Amino acid sequence: MAVARRRLILSLINNLSTLVFYSIMNVLVGCEYSGVVRDAFAARGHNAWSVDLLPSDRPNPKHVQGDIFDMIEGDWDLAIFHPPCTDLAISGAAHFPEKIKDGRQQRAIEFVERLYYCGIPRICIENPVGVLSTKSRIGKPTQYVQPYEHGHFETKKTGLWLRGLDPLVPTDIKDLTGLPKKVTQRLHYLPPSPDRWKIRSTTYQGIANAMASQWG
Numbered sequence: 382m383a384v385a386r387r388r389l390i391l392s393l394i395n396n397l398s399t400l401v402f403y404s405i406m407n408v409l410v411g412c413e414y415s416g417v418v419r420d421a422f423a424a425r426g427h428n429a430w431s432v433d434l435l436p437s438d439r440p441n442p443k444h445v446q447g448d449i450f451d452m453i454e455g456d457w458d459l460a461i462f463h464p465p466c467t468d469l470a471i472s473g474a475a476h477f478p479e480k481i482k483d484g485r486q487q488r489a490i491e492f493v494e495r496l497y498y499c500g501i502p503r504i505c506i507e508n509p510v511g512v513l514s515t516k517s518r519i520g521k522p523t524q525y526v527q528p529y530e531h532g533h534f535e536t537k538k539t540g541l542w543l544r545g546l547d548p549l550v551p552t553d554i555k556d557l558t559g560l561p562k563k564v565t566q567r568l569h570y571l572p573p574s575p576d577r578w579k580i581r582s583t584t585y586q587g588i589a590n591a592m593a594s595q596w597g
């Protein structure tokens with residue numbers, strides 16, 4: 382009986398300290414099938430949801446398979462969006478003329494602008510180096526991050542456009558000196574497969590952890 386009472390008291394204190402010291406946020410992770418960022422915030426106690434047209438690779442009741450624009454009206458404190466970069470990234474520049482001509486690039490830009498200006502108080506848009514910097518209303522990214530700044534032995538220069546958020550501080554810088562490109566540019570060397578695009582666009586765990594620990 383005494384043990385049960387002590388457990389109850391300890392659990393009450395624990396819950397109280399959680400309420401006092403942490404503010405639980407409603408976090409929307411848009412255009413995320415992987416669940417990596419959603420789960421990093423959930424692990425810190427936040428009410429984190431992912432939304433994508435695709436099902437989640439980590440099935441979870443807090444994944445909505447649907448259109449992100451049907452979800453942005455909610456009571457969100459923070460949103461992290463990973464909009465498609467197929468028509469925006471500089472790596473696909475060879476196809477820009479046709480994508481400009483048929484309007485695909487402009488539609489992709491407007492998709493991102495709509496997310497950035499959606500009114501959620503804290504916003505992060507994540508996208509590779511591309512035309513957003515020069516052709517969109519959101520302008521240059523607030524910062525570029527690299528996986529090697531957050532515990533991975535790899536490079537992938539990624540822009541973060543931030544509103545109401547501080548730039549991420551590196552959490553675990555890795556020295557890539559002497560490492561073969563097959564390691565540091567692993568994603569370039571992936572063999573063809575139906576999942577190749579998914580593997581290439583999944584958020585690095587170290588970056589997701591940094592977002593959750595520094596913004597959560």
Ligand SMILES: C[S@@+](CC[C@H](N)C(=O)[O-])C[C@H]1O[C@@H](n2cnc3c(N)ncnc32)[C@H](O)[C@@H]1O
Binds near residue numbers: 416465
């Ligand atoms: C570059 S991937 C981002 C992947 C992300 N980094 C992750 O780890 O899951 C872009 C994603 O946007 C999704 N998407 C495209 N249009 C969407 C929309 N209107 N609503 C929700 N998701 C959308 C695609 O299905 C795709 O999974």
